[in-house]
Amino acid sequence: MKNLLDFSYEELVNEITRLGLERYRVDQILDWVYDKKVNDFDEMTNLSKKHRALLKEYFAISFLKLLDKRVSKIDGTTKFLWELEDGNTIESVMLFHPDRITACISTQVGCPVGCVFCATGMSGFVRNLSTGEIVAQILSMEKEERKKIGNVVYMGMGEPLLNYENTVKSIRILNHKKMGNIGIRRITVSTVGIPEKIVQLAEEDLDVKLALSLHAPTNFKRDQLVPLNRKYSIEEILNALKIYQRKTGKRVTIEYVLIRGVNDEISDAKKLAEILKNLKVFVNLIPVNPTTETMKKPSRQRLLAFKRILLENGIEAEIRKEKGSDIEAACGQLRIKRKFSMP
Structure with a gap:
């Protein structure tokens, strides 16, 4: 049996008309699924019993x-642990802002990248999510919370560009006016940097935002934090970003997790400003969410000093406001906790 959520609009039109139903039935079905959050054909009362069967x-x-x-008592951030049909589990998060609701969604079960500060990487990699499993996170959160999600960030479990085809297809589905109906400029794809896929994304004619999880200004330090850097160096990644920007004209967000005594020195800030000077970027400075006792957040004074160095060198930067700190909102933490607490 096929998962309807795996289909693009055009694919679904072909499938439905091939079954002998009129084309307009597709819009009726999609209204039930994407607007009303109904996942049972028997509830689709404007379809005949014969068509429903x-x-x-x-x-x-x-x-x-x-x-x-x-649910965070501090800011309402809500974290979900979902079970897939094969028994694997993934996480999604809803973040509440004064003017919008943002969903952080996953693209893989686990992650093959293995960033040392990331709880998801600690659990290893199992498999890619299907297009439908990516899309279902949005629909399932909206159904559970009875709220409409307006922004999506592909920053959950997994590396989106290592599940490229399903990620891009899910973006098109979530953006389609008769499906997810989420504005394309309200969708962000976050990557640790897969150069050839960054260049490929630039050719997709998708006006999404791109975020690069950099976390260190030198290959020596990044090799220790992001093992995939040993395959794709900072120089290769930044060159891909230049190609991306020439093609799209879009500013790239640089995600930089700060860890005390590891990558938060003033010399790190100066080097970061130097390597980013020829790119149009905004740097998101993120105090580490500790996954081990040895991993600590920098002091507030150090965070401000790091930010000041970037600003003085013409690099836009801000310290990200923490959300959901009381519910371990960083992806992977809830999944690991459940995994190792089960008998």
């Missing part, structure tokens, strides 16, 4: 099974 034989509408949910 036929669709049930051919399609499943696979929303996700909720295993756990944590």
